[in-house]
Amino acid sequence: AAPLGLSVEQAAEAVVQIANVHMAGAIRMVSISMGADPRDFALFAFGGAGPLHAVALARELAVPKVLIPARPGITNALGCVVADLRQDFVRTLNQPLDHIEIDTVHGVLADQEAEGRRLIGAENIRLTNVRAEYSADMQFVGQTHLLRVALPNGSPSRAELQRLFEAAYHLRFRVELPTIKANLVNLNVSVIGERPEMDLSALIDRAGRRNEAVPASVRAVWFNGWVEAPVYWRDHLPLQLSLQGPAIIEQMDTTIVIEPGCLVTSDSDGNLIVQVSHA
Template sequence: MADLRHDFVQTLNQPLDDLDAGALHAVFADQLAKGEAALARENVTVTKVAHHFSLDMQFLGQSHVVRVPLEDATPSVETVRERFNAVYWQRFKVDLPEIRARIVNANCSVIGVCPPVDLGLLIDDAGRRATAEATGRRSVRFDGAAVDTPVFWRDHLPADVTLDGPAIIEQLDCTTLIPPGDRVVGGVDGNLTILIGEAQ
């Protein structure tokens, strides 16, 4: 259900003034080729392939780095300098023109964007009931007081369910607690929305 993603990091550890832009472009090209090859091996249908390029940079003598996003895989040295200064200013509000910048890492992310999944299909409509029917009851403490609370199995709830708390909704991978005074409503995408303080 999630997009496919491959991240690559190549340590360069060199002053920006000494950067060979062509060598940086070659690093990005190699990372990109490896990422696209990895996507092809996974044999999963994707709607498009996205690429993100960035550099981890710092000023010489500093230990922390900042991530500098790039528009493409072929930036000039001056473009890198401008982008680094802009990111550094945005984060620290400090301009340090007298200190040399250093490139620590070159990063490339190759993302295979998968088709959207209708989350409503995760629950089989054949198992849904016409009305919300509790499968049991449980004593739950709210604000120090024990409250007899109905328990519902999520797969059995109507798609357009409306339940006022207190209620417990159980499913295969989690349990959701609806406190007194709150309301839960179902949606066409299969999600449940909890409305705080909106119980009738």
């Protein structure tokens, strides 16, 4: 018997809900600290356990969509093979914008870019291009949270920094603060060495695909109560998929839980796309 007079199912559900709340809190903290609202994004579910929790987390965060790659369990390893090379640099200045020498800003960005290009050039990997991205972490004086502002190049003017920050701040918070000074906290440069593109559809096993989704079995699953949920083998699902939850989708490297009311479709790269119901 479970403690506190709960059934075993209710106790297990409570444990999962607590875990999801903690994970959702971590996502909120990381996202909001960068001035990003989780509701504006899709949740990318990878690893062996990620697809188990992803839909419940998305519901907790009001995220509208979950994307599950073809092979979640090897996504990290695959990333090491196909991901672009990247060198990230951060230099903290933490001064009011109108006190900073603009030549110092340009010099910091130029030094960061040069070091990134040097390090990427030393790698013995075939690349198609090397490019740099520039940004600044800024805030209004007296505030604690930062907003990352993309810069068009490595030599922005003081007026351009002010304008870009105010525009980004207004876009995020719908507030204008013309009488408060801007503070330039960090200068960032990412130097990216682009690898040749990989055709992700090569990860799809097309041989066993069927014309329609046929469950391999039906299983009682607890979704705030017992629900009879069909169980599918992912490699047998049609490439053009439209599937309504509840459902369990199993594959070699993970198990995917689709909650009631959610719609699952697929794309040409073999990703499953879950439209999360927030009703």
